[in-house]
Amino acid sequence: MSEWRTLCRLEDLPDGESRGFDAPPGGFTGLFAIRRGEQVLVYVNSCPHVGVPLELVPHRFLDRKGERIVCAAHGARFRIEDGECISGPCIGDVLEAVAVRIEEGEVRVPVEAGR
Template sequence: MSDAADWRVLCRVEDIPDGEARGFPAPPGGFTGLFAIRRGARVLVYVNSCPHIGLPLEPVPDRFLDRKREMIVCAAHGARFRIEDGECVSGPCMGDVLEAVEVRLVEGEVRVPPDAGI
């Protein structure tokens, strides 16, 4: 695994409001974007693709969470995923999981491996 200095910077931690999510486009040459959810000092990143049919999860930019901000929701068919591990707990892909991306927080930056989303 490469040094975190070689990892791609998604944003700064403070660019994601606490309790919210933010989407990021695919890197050059990639085909799938990512999204990050902030919970205090912790940031979780997933590939923006529903395991059921592969569509992006959000209906409009940055809208990945339910109204209570307790679950990730797929706009295509209403599947609901736990934030902490990406497991689908209701919907047609129940039991499947979102693809998690390793995250490193370096000097306030949210970094992911250079091949994330490719």
């Protein structure tokens, strides 16, 4: 049975927006979350092309229309719903999805996420 940790409160992640989170203590890679209504998708903050964080500006993971995830390093674009790259140097690669559940108004991920 996996242990879970709180990433943030659901109310702190506005609908249609994204937010980045630092790696957990002793971890290596941060995470980012995108909210779509009551659904939250969480991915490891690492581009599958070269392994760099996706954003240059804190919390800016989405294009201007909020329709795609964009890697600031080289412009690769990823679908929000499944993290698959649809344009750029890593077409067909996918972002690493993280299990997520919402309980008592909190967005929770497995303790090992980002390690």
